[in-house]
Amino acid sequence: xxxxxxxxxxxxxxxxxxxxxxxxxxxxxxxxxxxxxxxxxxxxxxxxxxxxxxxxxxxxxxxxxxxxxxxxxxxxxxxxxxxxxxxxxxxxxxxxxxxxxxxxxxxxxxxxxxxxxxxxxxxxxxxxxxxxxxxxxxxxxxxxxxxxxxxxxxxxxxxxxxxxxxxxxxxxxxxxxxxxxxxxxxxxxxxxxxxxxxxxxxxxxxxxxxxxxxxxxxxxxxxxxxxxxxxxxxxxxxxxxxxxxxxxxxxxxxxxxxxxxxxxxxxxxxxxxxxxxxxxxxxxxxxxxxxxxxxxxxxxxxxxxxxxxxxxx
Amino acid sequence: xxxxxxxxxxxxxxxxxxxxxxxxxxxxxxxxxxxxxxxxxxxxxxxxxxxxxxxxxxxxxxxxxxxxxxxxxxxxxxxxxxxxxxxxxxxxxxxxxxxxxxxxxxxxxxxxxxxxxxxxxxxxxxxxxxxxxxxxxxxxxxxxxxxxxxxxxxxxxxxxxxxxxxxxxxxxxxxxxxxxxxxxxxxxxxxxxxxxxxxxxxxxxxxxxxxxxxxxxxxxxxxxxxxxxxxxxxxxxxxxxxxxxxxxxxxxxxxxxxxxxxxxxxxxxxxxxxxxxxxxxxxxxxxxxxxxxxxxxxxxxxxxxxxxxxxxxxxxxxxxxxxxxxxxxxxxxxxxxxxxxxxxxxxxxxxxxxxxxxxxxxxxxxxxxxxxxxxxxxxxxxxxxxxxxxxxxxxxxxxxxxxxxxxxxxxxxxxxxxxxxxxxxxxxxxxxxxxxxxxxxxxxxxxxxxxxxxxxxxxxxxxxxxxxxxxxxxxxxxxxxxxxxxxxxxxxxxxxxxxxxxxxxxxxxxxxxxxxxxxxxxxxxxxxxxxxxxxxxxxxxxxxxxxxxxxxxxxxxxxxxxxxxxxxxxxxxxxxxxxxxxxxxxxxxxxxxxxxxxxxxxxxxxxxxxxxxxxxx
Numbered sequence: 001x002x003x004x005x006x007x008x009x010x011x012x013x014x015x016x017x018x019x020x021x022x023x024x025x026x027x028x029x030x031x032x033x034x035x036x037x038x039x040x041x042x043x044x045x046x047x048x049x050x051x052x053x054x055x056x057x058x059x060x061x062x063x064x065x066x067x068x069x070x071x072x073x074x075x076x077x078x079x080x081x082x083x084x085x086x087x088x089x090x091x092x093x094x095x096x097x098x099x100x101x102x103x104x105x106x107x108x109x110x111x112x113x114x115x116x117x118x119x120x121x122x123x124x125x126x127x128x129x130x131x132x133x134x135x136x137x138x139x140x141x142x143x144x145x146x147x148x149x150x151x152x153x154x155x156x157x158x159x160x161x162x163x164x165x166x167x168x169x170x171x172x173x174x175x176x177x178x179x180x181x182x183x184x185x186x187x188x189x190x191x192x193x194x195x196x197x198x199x200x201x202x203x204x205x206x207x208x209x210x211x212x213x214x215x216x217x218x219x220x221x222x223x224x225x226x227x228x229x230x231x232x233x234x235x236x237x238x239x240x241x242x243x244x245x246x247x248x249x250x251x252x253x254x255x256x257x258x259x260x261x262x263x264x265x266x267x268x269x270x271x272x273x274x275x276x277x278x279x280x281x282x283x284x285x286x287x288x289x290x291x292x293x294x295x296x297x298x299x300x301x302x303x304x305x306x307x308x309x310x311x312x313x
Numbered sequence: 314x315x316x317x318x319x320x321x322x323x324x325x326x327x328x329x330x331x332x333x334x335x336x337x338x339x340x341x342x343x344x345x346x347x348x349x350x351x352x353x354x355x356x357x358x359x360x361x362x363x364x365x366x367x368x369x370x371x372x373x374x375x376x377x378x379x380x381x382x383x384x385x386x387x388x389x390x391x392x393x394x395x396x397x398x399x400x401x402x403x404x405x406x407x408x409x410x411x412x413x414x415x416x417x418x419x420x421x422x423x424x425x426x427x428x429x430x431x432x433x434x435x436x437x438x439x440x441x442x443x444x445x446x447x448x449x450x451x452x453x454x455x456x457x458x459x460x461x462x463x464x465x466x467x468x469x470x471x472x473x474x475x476x477x478x479x480x481x482x483x484x485x486x487x488x489x490x491x492x493x494x495x496x497x498x499x500x501x502x503x504x505x506x507x508x509x510x511x512x513x514x515x516x517x518x519x520x521x522x523x524x525x526x527x528x529x530x531x532x533x534x535x536x537x538x539x540x541x542x543x544x545x546x547x548x549x550x551x552x553x554x555x556x557x558x559x560x561x562x563x564x565x566x567x568x569x570x571x572x573x574x575x576x577x578x579x580x581x582x583x584x585x586x587x588x589x590x591x592x593x594x595x596x597x598x599x600x601x602x603x604x605x606x607x608x609x610x611x612x613x614x615x616x617x618x619x620x621x622x623x624x625x626x627x628x629x630x631x632x633x634x635x636x637x638x639x640x641x642x643x644x645x646x647x648x649x650x651x652x653x654x655x656x657x658x659x660x661x662x663x664x665x666x667x668x669x670x671x672x673x674x675x676x677x678x679x680x681x682x683x684x685x686x687x688x689x690x691x692x693x694x695x696x697x698x699x700x701x702x703x704x705x706x707x708x709x710x711x712x713x714x715x716x717x718x719x720x721x722x723x724x725x726x727x728x729x730x731x732x733x734x735x736x737x738x739x740x741x742x743x744x745x746x747x748x749x750x751x752x753x754x755x756x757x758x759x760x761x762x763x764x765x766x767x768x769x770x771x772x773x774x775x776x777x778x779x780x781x782x783x784x785x786x787x788x789x790x791x792x793x794x795x796x797x798x799x800x801x802x803x804x805x806x807x808x809x810x811x812x813x814x815x816x817x818x819x820x821x822x823x824x825x826x827x828x829x830x831x832x833x834x835x836x837x838x839x840x841x842x843x844x845x846x847x848x849x850x851x852x853x854x855x856x857x858x859x860x861x862x863x864x865x866x867x868x869x870x871x872x873x874x875x876x877x878x879x880x881x882x883x884x885x886x887x888x889x890x891x892x893x894x895x896x897x898x899x900x901x902x903x904x905x906x907x908x909x910x911x912x913x914x915x916x917x918x919x920x921x922x923x924x925x926x927x928x929x930x
Contacts, residue, residue, distance in 0.1 A: 001785070001788075052760070054757075054759070104582050119757065120755070120757055121759065122755055122757055122760055123754070123755040124752075124753065124754040124755070125750070125753040125754075126751075126752050127749075127751030127752055129449075130447065137885055140885055141882060145877070145878050145881045148878075148881060149878070152874055152877060153874070189820075189890065190819075190823070192890065193820050193823075193882075193890050193893045196878060196882050196890075197878075199878050200874075200878035200879065201831065201875070203874045203875065203878070204834070204872070204874065204875050207867070207874055208867055208871050211867040211871070212867070235845060236841075239838050239841045242786065242841075243831070243834040245782070246782060246783075246831075246833050246834075247830035247831055248830075249778040249779060249830065250778065250779060250829055250830035251827070251830065252778075253771050253774045253778060253826070254771050254823060254826055254827075257771050258767055258771045259763065259764065259767040261439075261764065261819060262771075262820075262823055265820070265823055266823075269827070
């Protein structure tokens with residue numbers, strides 16, 4: 001069984017300009033969304049208090065909202081979390097509140113007024129400085145990772161490919177951030193981990209294509225650059241699709257069965273892998289081509305061995 | 314013949330798998346609800362405590378799995394959590410208040426596995442429930458306290474050297490004291506005096522020669538910060554041990570932060586109270602004239618109070634407090650000129666003059682150090698918080714040999730360990746830099762359990778989906794890939810259990826699931842390559858050989874970049890992100906191994922070295 005069985009290389013590069021245009025439009029859209037409505041940062045980044053409580057019956061959110069407003073938390077955000085009996089309460093940072101005590105106070109307010117027993121599932125409090133640092137550290141991790149990859153690919157392959165790979169990664173990250181901004185999904189620590197994992201996954205994909213590209217350049221001596229790239233992408237297409245498929249399978253399981261805490265993680269990776277598969281075909285290779293990669297750049301450096309061998313008797 | 318491997322290669326791979334399997338085994342055994350009982354303040358846990366407990370449990374009909382004495386602690390295992398709770402109350406009654414009883418989960422690793430050092434994976438707080446605190450030490454307060462002391466020291470020193478000054482004040486800049494003079498000559502004299510005193514002070518003269526800036530060197534500031542941090546960590550460790558938590562973590566985190574993790578603790582209010590409890594220290598003279606026996610019988614002398622040593626011996630102390638602990642600026646253990654253990658105490662300027670005044674007429678009498686702590690007790694205030702109970706004990710008493718000043722030593726200690734312990738208690742009683750909770754995460758036990766169950770079922774179903782897909786798509790070769798995937802999981806879990814620092818967290822479990830999806834990648838690359846080689850008309854054996862060889866370069870390149878990302882994640886990330894990075898990195902390495910080495914050996918064993926017309930691929 002084989003998904004694709006092409007006798008001729010598919011002409012992927014025919015669509016390189018429309019594809020690049022589409023990517024640029026998507027990037028502009030993502031940036032616009034991030035600037036206009038921003039990212040819905042989770043507790044890990046903004047600071048504040050999150051309380052998850054379990055009830056024995058279906059929760060009446062309106063009543064709980066009123067109770068908390070009465071207890072001095074009119075700005076509390078209350079929502080169901082995972083099931084109709086789990087409730088997530090967010091209390092934003094406020095200078096007049098002693099945040100470290102909010103969790104207990106809210107729980108007391110609820111147990112006092114609700115007839116049914118309330119069980120505390122988790123309380124998380126994050127101070128303002130911690131969240132700010134996490135944003136900086138996370139951004140730093142991403143930059144360092146991209147820079148490391150830029151260097152490694154430049155050394156192992158060629159600088160044009162390196163630029164293509166890193167731009168493709170940046171493309172994947174920005175579009176995923178854009179998705180979280182457009183849909184206003186919560187961006188928490190697990191989503192950050194997912195985006196960093198996405199960088200790892202997506203570079204994997206791109207390197208496989210590049211590796212084949214290098215081989216094709218050396219093998220197909222009379223082909224044009226376009227033809228060579230098409231050949232490399234076509235011959236790795238089966239692998240690209242199958243690996244994405246198995247990973248997506250597993251992520252779907254995580255998405256549906258992993259519980260509410262891991263939802264953001266699965267969402268980010270599902271979207272990111274779709275984008276990453278597309279970008280390793282179109283963005284990375286197309287950019288390398290636009291930058292003017294040629295067969296000569298990919299040939300092994302003239303080896304000293306040949307000269308020595310000819311001198312041997 | 315192509316694609317034949319020597320037997321030793323198979324043996325090496327099988328041996329590696331078996332070892333990892335052995336170390337992964339403890340994870341299959343469920344944990345027992347258990348009690349950890351350790352001794353506090355002078356009490357000792359010994360065989361008789363074990364017997365006492367066993368009898369008490371038998372009387373109350375509590376089924377005990379085992380009661381053992383391990384490293385000076387009693388570990389009692391129970392069949393259920395209810396019995397564990399009953400047993401805790403019982404143990405508290407039987408043994409009294411000098412013992413600390415902690416609830417815990419003890420791994421039920423069989424002895425033969427424990428003997429080779431195999432232990433289950435450590436679970437993060439998000440999987441086992443508990444409290445996590447991140448505390449920030451107020452370094453500004455620590456520096457300010459030091460500067461205030463410096464100001465009063467300069468005033469005294471200048472006065473004693475008869476140098477006239479206008480004012481000595483802290484600030485305006487950070488870590489700086491400014492001394493103002495009326496005449497340039499005075500400043501000159503002051504510079505001479507101060508520069509000889511302390512090399513860590515940087516002196517800057519002003520243009521008009523009338524004011525002198527004294528700032529603390531970077532080195533000194535770093536020392537002050539480190540001291541404030543270490544002091545807090547020592548105190549927190551002592552307190553956490555007193556709460557009775559099994560496997561607590563108190564760790565330095567960066568330049569001015571402390572992480573405290575208390576697995577299994579649910580009552581954050583109590584935990585916070587204990588963490589923020591204050592300790593002080595008092596120096597008092599020992600009253601040897603009054604009648605101790607009468608005092609013990611209830612007839613206290615007018616000007617003395619009854620105290621107890623930490624080993625339980627009673628003694629009478631003067632009511633008057635010579636000095637309080639907030640004047641202590643440092644206490645370190647070391648050796649005197651006769652190589653006997655000692656503790657050196659440094660006081661601030663005010664403390665030094667108090668001590669010198671107080672001790673000049675009492676040379677020859679004994680001086681006791683009393684350690685005082687306020688801890689939450691069992692009674693409750695009206696607002697539901699615990700009433701703080703004052704606990705005090707004499708940690709040392711020594712004869713005053715001469716008039717004491719700002720620096721003095723306590724000698725005559727029995728061992729270097731005692732000196733260290735005393736120094737740490739003295740530091741704990743000194744004024745400490747305040748700490749503030751800047752992050753708190755409490756995970757209820759039910760949520761932790763749920764997270765584990767969700768994680769395991771996600772791994773199972775993810776695995777099933779991938780296994781099915783591979784068999785359908787690659788047929789017999791798919792089976793080989795599946796065996797490699799199974800081996801990969803065993804290797805991963807085995808290695809995670811072997812590394813002592815590796816902790817499994819929820820994102821870590823997500824990392825395992827993701828690795829399952831990505832681990833087949835290497836095999837997919839290889840199989841696709843073999844198909845291509847076959848399509849180009851190579852013989853079956855050639856195709857297998859070339860397929861593995863050519864795919865290897867690609868696999869190596871692509872995985873090294875991913876590994877790079879995992880390492881960066883580990884370096885920059887904290888807590889959960891680190892946990893994820895560890896699983897990802899281990900998963901990458903094991904998946905390369907199982908695909909490149911493991912699956913190749915298997916393929917060669919089945920199809921290698923034979924004349925075949927086609928492959929079941």
